[in-house]
Amino acid sequence: MSELETKSLEERFNQRIANDEKIEPKDWMPEKYRKTHIRQISQHAHSEIVGMLPEGNWISRCPTLRRKVALLAKVQDEGGHGLYLYSAAETLGISREEMFDQLHTGEAKYSSIFNYPTLTWADIGTIGWLVDGAAIMNQVALINTSFGPYGRAMIRICKEESFHQRQGFEIIMTLMNGTDEQKAMAQDSLNRFWWPALMMFGPRDADSPNSEQSMLWKLKRKTNDELRQAFVDQTVPQAELIGLTIPDPQLKWNEDRKHYDFGDLNWEEFWQVVHGHGPCNKQRLDARKNAWNNGAWVRDAAMAHAEKNANRELKQAV
Ligand code: BYC
Secondary structure (H helix, E strand, C coil): CCHHHHHHHHHHHHHHHHCCCCECCCCCCCHHHHHHHHHHHHHHHHHHHHCHHHHHCCHHHCCCHHHHHHHHHHHHHHHHHHHHHHHHHHCCCCCHHHHHHHHHHCCCCCCHHHHCCCCCHHHHHHHHHHHHHHHHHHHHHHCCCCEHHHHHHHHHHHHHHHHHHHHHHHHHHHHHCCCHHHHHHHHHHHHHHHHHHHHCCCCCHHHCCCHHHHHHCCCCCCCHHHHHHHHHHHHHHHHHHCCCCCCCCCCEEECCCCEEECCCCCHHHHHHHHCCCCCCHHHHHHHHHHHHHHCHHHHHHHHHHHHHHHHHHHHHHC
16 A cells, blocks of 8 residues: 555544544554554453452352352453453454463553452452442443444443442442441451552553553543542542541542542552562462463364364255
8 A cells, every 4th residue: 555545544544533433343444553452452351351360269258148149240240341352352353362372471461450369358349349430430431432342342341340339339338337347347458459449540641651642542531540530539438428448648638629639659569560560460360371271172172063063064065
């Protein structure tokens, strides 16, 4: 293709983005747009399936049958989200095998939050309330993302995350209506998860290499700092309502800004976790690699069965 032709395609593409038109898989798109989407969507998918692990850890230890039913459904939903997202990424020309390979070799990231351990039952409540709460904040904005399959996947994902957030908040609310020991367990869980939840939104805007271009392409509809602020503003009153204290001495309502001011995050911890040195990074990746290796015979059997059927159909046709 000549330089002139590429330029005119680029202009048309930028115009479509400016008009808020959805870009579909077979449409022309700049190579960098395609690659950036594969990166973000596949990392999002990896976060969903790695995110099943900390909660899966508590399925056999739920305090009641009702809690177990809800947690099972939630963890299965996360698996489903991973599958929609892998499918959305595949429409951009990457195979599922390649994506798993990138996860297993550490080339692709997944959300830092899932590298923290779930030590008590209260952590299951906190994950639903804060982690799914943060995910919704980010993903509602993504419904309007420019790439059609990604935005459409978000519609159903957000509905399910909303149920997850409520079941988590209800667990914490129940603990806060319980004994002193249960209240202390809920507070301890909030103390451990508050800062890592704020880190889910990514580095500060000034330190986010991908944000500027992703905002221009309307892949991201809000910046990392905007979403983090919206999450803090939404969550602080919820904590206060049930008697929990946010573990941030600098947290204060700012009447001029009409937002909460809050303390700085420990960015060194964030980057350590992102680069593979968090409390559970090795455990999480080992679990995923084992699942992949142990499932090899199922994939092989399914392929052999498909091949046998195809051959049979071919024989019948001739
Ligand atoms: N953790 O330039 P930036 C869920 C990386 S799961 C790890 O700001 P970007 C759930 C970033 O990838 C929900 N890495 O990047 C499941 C980049 O590295 P690369 C997960 C992070 O992409 C189970 C570098 O840092 N949600 O709901 O513009 C149970 C620089 O960052 C993190 C999504 O995935 C992090 N926290 O913005 C319960 C939402 N933050 O790739 C719940 C979709 C940043 O250049 N993703 N990095 O090597 C996004 O919205 C964006 O990708 C992010 C980062 C806001 C996360």
